[in-house]
Amino acid sequence: MKNLGVAAIAAALLLALTYVLDPFRDYQLATAAAYLCAVAGLTMLIGLNGQLSLGHGALMAFGAYPVALVQNAFANRGISSHWTLLIAVLTGVAVATVVGAVVGVAAARLHGPYLAGLTLVVAVAVPALATVFSGVFHGDQGLSVYLLPPPAALGPNFPFERWQAWLALAAAVLTVLLLANLHGSRFGRTLRAVRDDEVAARLAGIRVGRTRVLAFVVSAACAGLAGAMFAVLAQSVSPSAFTLTLSLNLLLAVVVGGLGSLAGAVWGSLLLVLLPWLVDTLTADLALSPDVRQRLAGNLPLALFGLLLVIVMIAAPGGVQGLLKGVLKHVPQGKAPPGGGRRRFAAGLRDRLHR
């Protein structure tokens, strides 16, 4: 219940924020919020339960395509109401949850690299479904998503991007609230118990397999919601939006933000949106000869993005959240033990991934 109060304050602050920002910032904020839904779910799965998934980008596709199909089905029957979007998003979440349950049952028996391998297969195979059943999913070209303009009650000049930000932020606040409650609940403790020692957990009467499947299902539902928001933001769905790169980006946000921490998930999601934009802005005004410009076109931002990530991981192996915590903890006491954080992180990661 404490979380509910914080969530209400956060929602109010974010609502105010969308009025302060210009439409492009609102859109960036919306994108970060959509990422956050998936990253928060994934950080719980990896950090709290020790299951590594490389397939969450593909699970997002299962959340996104139903939104397109349901919205367009309503529109084709001449039904246009804002409520259809809620039905569409819920359908997306439901589909992703079911798929997550199927993958989760298989995943519950696997550990470490085998689990990563299985989810990698999901990430690679799912986008191909769109071309195999191109009659429904329209192949590589994908589907457009029918969306109504913001409700008329908000006024004629209400930016569409602010409306999108509201939708995505609502989804993100809801996701983080539910996950935060889960974090502190009996279920959260069960997750950690299974992560830390399966045998001990079993002796304590925890049904390990069921817990692992449930954790996967919850994070799949989060990924589904994120995918649904992606469909709302891009107003289109296509296989190229849900490739392995997306799955890896989600994982990157989890690790760079700080493994297992919801606040870290926020950092990670923001970085996913802001870092490419920042790098692009930095490199845009470089005066280069046409020859060099052609060689670097598009590649320089990617290279810088990678370099920045390497620097972040060296400087803050515990992720951004770990760095902040470290700063807060060590400022009064003086200096930190050299390499301590790194060793702790390495041990933690080994713990979580190789069990």
Added chain:
Amino acid sequence: MVAAGLLLASATACTDDSGGGSAGGSVPGVTETEVIVGTHHPLTGRAAAGYSKIHAATKAYFDYVNANGGVDGRKITYKVMDDGYNPANTQQVVRQLVLQDKVFAILNGLGTPTHTGVLDFLNTNRVPDLFVASGSRTWNQPEKYPNTFGFNPDYTIEGKIIANYIKTSLPGRKVCVFGQNDDFGADGLKGVQAVLGSDGIVRSETYDVTNTNVAPAIGAFKSAGCQVTVSFTVPAFTALAMGTAAQIGFRTQWIVSNVGSDYPTLAGLLKTEGTPLLEGMLSPGYLPSIFQTDNPWIVLFSRLNQQYNGNAPLDGNVIYGFAVGYLFVQALKAAGPDPTREGIVAAVEKGGFTGPSVAPLRFSANDHSGYGGLQMAQVKGGKQLPFGPLYTTDDGTGPVQQSDAVVNPPPDNGIPS
């Protein structure tokens, strides 16, 4: 849950520098000294090969114009964003161009799936969406998208003109169609069927860009005994199809869609040992070929390519990029000394543009499609050269007509007056 506060803090932090590139006057992207236009192209990813040369040539042309005083004293700044051919990225970068960088117009946005997603956004923000780099018929909807204009001849008229050529020059042959599994292939097939009838095609197969195994389709063509194979393919798949056909001993007369038939690009993909496969390939075109070395437009663009484009290897993409730049400068000049967004849209609708193409631009108040005609070309002795008359038609049931291909040479300084 500190998270929300952090989000607030970090997000407000980045509003401080949002003013970059905004216009001083009332027209977005236009100041006394500058006009900013933007675009989205695939600079990375699987679609980048070949297509990534287009924006550089357009930029080089603008650099040339800027070095000669610009347009009405304004320099043209061309802001190119990489979308990696991913529609989700296109949404992000086009919003950045319009909302943050405040561009005057979007010029030559590339790709059907990518650009389709931003049509509504550009329309609600009343941004001129000029000369889209794709042959989809989607761009020609003046009532729904009054600010969007195409550039390429659409794939349906291309299909009709190819089929008309088969009907007159290759009669009685077994015709097959190979197409990309999206609007590109479907519109092309529709055009071929409009002329030959649906029973005039022996076999039709499609491919997906994500699956490089075209052997089943090519095998089906071989067993159907296709004598003429019409191919609505991007360059990589043109090369794949030809290579696979050679491997299984399938001989056919290839007729390849304009976007997938650029000789230097294909020769680069097929390497030295595969290049002989291109001999005899037919393809329709509307811009001059780089092998027409005495064509005054090719002379001009080669010179500018050398001076302003780092002497990039000349191919169809480079010529295309220069043609886009030339057309935009004409449109901007036609919009008058104080261009507005409404003004340039009206100027494009008024039409009357000239340029390197043998084909006419169709722009009018109720037609926003690009070039309306094509001329056949064939590879002979390693040179891709156009021949025969120019053909024009519409994307419906209208007849395919011959017309005169008259191209005026460029002005002496290479800048439209």
